[in-house]
Amino acid sequence: METILNISNLNLSFISDRQKEESLFLFRDLSLEIEREKITALVGGNGAGKTTLFNVISGLQRGASGKVNFQGSEITRLSPYKIARLGIGRLFQGARVFEELSILDNMVIGAIHHANEIPFYNLLFYRKSMAFEKGLEEKAEAILSELFGSNNIFWEDRIKPAGNLSFGHQRLLAMARLLMGNYSLYLLDEPTAGVHVQFIEQIASAIRHMNSHSHKTVLLIEHNMHFVRQMAEYCLYMENGKIIAKGHPNDVLASDQVQQSYMGI
Amino acid sequence: MDFLYHIIIMIGIYTILALAANIPVGLANLLSLAQAAFYGIGAYLSAFVLLNFNIPLLPGLFVVAITTGFFSLLISLASIRLKGDYFILAALGFQLIVFSVLYNWTDVTKGPYGISGIPPPRLFAFIELTANFQFAILSVSLAALTSFLFYYLVKSPFGRVLKSIRSDELSVSISGRNVYQFKIIAFFLSAGFSASAGFLFAGYVKYIDPTSFTLDESIFILSALFIGGLGNVKGCIVGAAVIVILPELLRFAGLPDNIAANLRQIIYGLALILVMLYFPKGLAGDTMLK
Numbered sequence: 015m016e017t018i019l020n021i022s023n024l025n026l027s028f029i030s031d032r033q034k035e036e037s038l039f040l041f042r043d044l045s046l047e048i049e050r051e052k053i054t055a056l057v058g059g060n061g062a063g064k065t066t067l068f069n070v071i072s073g074l075q076r077g078a079s080g081k082v083n084f085q086g087s088e089i090t091r092l093s094p095y096k097i098a099r100l101g102i103g104r105l106f107q108g109a110r111v112f113e114e115l116s117i118l119d120n121m122v123i124g125a126i127h128h129a130n131e132i133p134f135y136n137l138l139f140y141r142k143s144m145a146f147e148k149g150l151e152e153k154a155e156a157i158l159s160e161l162f163g164s165n166n167i168f169w170e171d172r173i174k175p176a177g178n179l180s181f182g183h184q185r186l187l188a189m190a191r192l193l194m195g196n197y198s199l200y201l202l203d204e205p206t207a208g209v210h211v212q213f214i215e216q217i218a219s220a221i222r223h224m225n226s227h228s229h230k231t232v233l234l235i236e237h238n239m240h241f242v243r244q245m246a247e248y249c250l251y252m253e254n255g256k257i258i259a260k261g262h263p264n265d266v267l268a269s270d271q272v273q274q275s276y277m278g279i
Numbered sequence: 280m281d282f283l284y285h286i287i288i289m290i291g292i293y294t295i296l297a298l299a300a301n302i303p304v305g306l307a308n309l310l311s312l313a314q315a316a317f318y319g320i321g322a323y324l325s326a327f328v329l330l331n332f333n334i335p336l337l338p339g340l341f342v343v344a345i346t347t348g349f350f351s352l353l354i355s356l357a358s359i360r361l362k363g364d365y366f367i368l369a370a371l372g373f374q375l376i377v378f379s380v381l382y383n384w385t386d387v388t389k390g391p392y393g394i395s396g397i398p399p400p401r402l403f404a405f406i407e408l409t410a411n412f413q414f415a416i417l418s419v420s421l422a423a424l425t426s427f428l429f430y431y432l433v434k435s436p437f438g439r440v441l442k443s444i445r446s447d448e449l450s451v452s453i454s455g456r457n458v459y460q461f462k463i464i465a466f467f468l469s470a471g472f473s474a475s476a477g478f479l480f481a482g483y484v485k486y487i488d489p490t491s492f493t494l495d496e497s498i499f500i501l502s503a504l505f506i507g508g509l510g511n512v513k514g515c516i517v518g519a520a521v522i523v524i525l526p527e528l529l530r531f532a533g534l535p536d537n538i539a540a541n542l543r544q545i546i547y548g549l550a551l552i553l554v555m556l557y558f559p560k561g562l563a564g565d566t567m568l569k
Contacts, residue, residue, distance in 0.1 A: 072453055098455035112446040114566060115439065123443050126455040128436075133464055134428070136435040147436070195454065 018199055018231045019048040019071070024080035026070065026255075040066055041078065041255040048199070053225050053232040055242040055263060058252035059276055064235045065107070067252070068201050072104045073097045085198065099126055103197030107204050109184035111191070113177030117168050120176045120187055121154035122147070124194030150194075157193045160227075161220050162186070182213040189220045193228070200224050202234040206241050214241065221245055239267060251276070284411035286523060288483055291418030292476045293519035297503040298429045298512065299472035302465050304501070305509035305566065306438060308445035309462065313354050313370040314473055314500045316377035319492025321347045321474025323381065325481040326394045336400040336408070336417075340478050347474035348467040355466035359459045374494050381489035393488025400482045414483050421479060425472055426512045432468070433511065441465055442510075445566075502547055506554045508564015517563045525550065 024044040027037040040063050048054055056064050069075035071082055073094040082090045089097050098104075112120050128146065129135060136143040158168045168187060171178070176187060185205070192200060205217050218241070224230045236242050242249065242263050249266040251259040253275055259266045266272055296318060303309040324343045328334065334342075357369040381388050388394070399408045400417075408414055432438050440461055443451050452458050481487050499522065507518020526543045534542065559567050 074449070074453075093457070094449075094452045095455050095457045098453050104453045106450065110447055110450050112443045112450070114446050115442055119439055119443075122436075123439060123451070123454060127457070131436045131440055131456075133432060133435070133437045133468060135437070137428075137431045143436075 015047075016050045017047040018050040018085060019233070020081075020083040021046050021067075021071075022081045022083075024067075024070065024078055024082070026066070026075070026078040039255065041070075041080075044080070044255060044257065046250060046257055046260075048231060048233055049248060050231050051225070051229050052247045053221065053234065053245055054248045054250060055246035056233060056235050056250050056252060057237070057239070057242060057267075057276070062252045063255040064252055065203055068104065068203055068235065071097075071201060072102060095127075098195070098197075101196075101198035103192045103195045103200045105188055105192055105200070105202045105205060107207060109181055109188060111176040111179070111184045111187050114175055116173050117176050117179070117187060118151060118154060118172035121158070121168075121172075121191055121194055122150045124191035125150055125153070126195055154194060157190055161190055161193075161223060162216065182209045185209050186213060186216055186220070189217060193220075193224065196228075197230065199231045199233065202232060204235050204237065206236065206238050214238075218245060243267070281411050284415040286527065287415040288411070288418040288479075289523045290516075290519050291415075291422040292479050292483075293500070293503050293523055294422040294516050295425045295472055295476040295479070296500045297507060297515035297518050298425050299469045299476065300500050300504045301429065301509060301511075301515055302432070302441070302469040302472070303462075304504060305511075305514075305564075306433065306441035306445060307462060307465050309358060309370075309465070310367050310501075311354070311370045311466075311469070312367060312494065312497050312501070313374040313377070314469070315492045315494070315496035316374045317347055317351065317470040317473035318477045318480075318496065318500070319377060319381055319489070320350050320470075321477025322481040322487050322492065323388060323394070323477075324474065325478040326397045326487055329398050329400060329482060330394070330396075336402050339400060340475055343478050344471035344474045347477070348471040351466040351470035352463065355463040358462050358466070371494070374497055378489055378493055381492065388489070391488060391490075393486055395486040397481050397485045397487070399485070400478070408482070414479075418479055418483075421475060422516075425475065426516070429472075429515075430512050437461075437464075499547070502551050505561055506550060508558075508561025509567070510565035511563070514561050514564040518561065521550070521562070522547065 022045045024041045025039065026041040027039045029037055058064055066075055070078050073092055081088055084100060084102060087100065089100060112123065130143050130146045155169055158166050162168060167183065168190065176184060179187060189205065205221065206214050209217065221232055225232050246263045249261065249263040250257050251266050251272050259269050259272055296314065300311065300314045303311045321343055324346055328339050328343055354370055354373045358366050361369050382390055401407050408417055440451065440456055444458055444461060448458055503518035503522045504515065506521050507516065508514030525546060529539045529542060554561060
């Protein structure tokens with residue numbers, strides 16, 4: 015088994031009572047490994063620490079001790095933008111599109127930072143800049159066509175503000191935008207949450223595209239257990255900041271421990 | 280005719296100042312109350328350059344703009360740690376500090392007495408810009424150049440990133456962009472543009488003192504921006520024209536000077552409230568203040 019992400023002895027605590035100097039541990043010696051090119055689901059109840067773990071991996075949560083290794087490099091204390099440049103893409107909960115920007119600009123900005131973004135670069139190197147922009151637009155068109163068909167709403171309305179789209183469409187756009195970044199690992203935080211059932215199959219196909227077509231690794235947080243069973247090849251169950259069960263999704267979700275703590279059965 | 284040239288020169292200066300403020304405020308949503316500080320630093324540096332060095336307009340302007348740009352690091356570094364209202368207060372603090380330094384560092388700035396006898400800038404080392412019509416041409420030319428550069432900035436990938444920072448800073452960061460770097464560059468450009476307006480002002484009025492660069496002036500610049508509208512060139516031109524022409528119209532109303540001066544503040548305040556109420560995007564803007 016080749017791992018892409020390796021977390022070892024992760025500790026994260028908050029001071030819950032300054033007077034008593036008591037700390038509330040969110041993670042205590044948390045260790046886990048994520049296998050390359052697989053879809054892994056991270057499940058657990060609210061407050062288990064799933065999103066915080068994503069925040070630690072993507073550099074948004076500071077103050078954790080332990081090690082986070084990604085493709086052999088330690089990323090524990092790197093800034094979020096450096097972690098993204100190393101190849102970790104993140105989908106937040108909610109839509110999180112740039113509402114005032116056009117749909118096309120939303121897609122283009124998904125590509126990792128490039129020299130074209132230096133001020134007045136487009137003025138000084140007009141042709142080079144235009145050619146680069148055209149390349150990004152073609153890539154955006156290709157991704158949108160591949161995910162949603164050649165006559166998709168996103169490409170047809172590409173010059174319209176992304177804020178005009180419905181929540182479900184914004185979610186799909188955020189997923190498609192993620193593919194512009196060519197990441198090696200995708201962290202997807204509840205991709206189906208709040209989305210109408212008609213969009214769920216499109217989200218599933220976008221995740222499959224990430225995984226099978228581009229041979230990328232996907233780690234997803236999900237509360238939709240049907241979706242987890244359908245998508246994930248491996249499952250981690252988290253409770254109180256600890257991984258208490260792992261294995262095939264059917265086995266993990268059927269285990270007595272998970273049934274008892276998560277589903278209250 | 281000189282009166283008309285004066286109006287054109289001032290519209291040019293305030294267009295540049297509004298465009299400069301438009302970069303952090305209109306594109307990146309960083310409400311900067313320190314714009315008059317950059318304008319003042321630019322004007323004082325210009326006075327220093329024009330009084331002490333015999334260099335022509337363009338190199339002089341370039342030196343002043345770049346040097347003022349470096350002063351902007353003081354405020355842009357604050358923007359790394361401070362967000363929202365806290366950043367606004369930090370910018371306000373910077374504005375007050377700059378005014379205080381200009382007012383009290385008498386050895387260098389001559390404090391409240393100001394610096395007088397600033398020589399006019401020279402074009403290509405031999406044409407001295409002394410006449411008002413020459414200044415009007417220079418003012419319009421510089422405003423046009425700044426508008427051109429701003430237009431390219433808005434349409435550029437750099438402008439796109441600034442607009443996305445305005446929308447969702449965190450998502451920009453996890454898309455591999457160093458958000459702070461973009462904010463630092465935005466302030467650097469804003470300070471540089473403001474400094475060029477300061478250069479024009481110092482060369483035109485030939486006398487500067489700290490009272491031209493107070494917090495009131497920062498609010499005045501932002502008023503031009505909000506009345507005209509955020510995010511584009513035409514809003515800045517409209518806003519600058521309104522705030523320069525509006526008080527001049529009072530002269531024709533035949534009011535005594537002491538009443539007209541007070542009325543001016545009331546009219547600006549009222550204009551700002553009415554525009555915010557009925558034109559939330561300003562008279563010709565693209566976006567709203569968040």
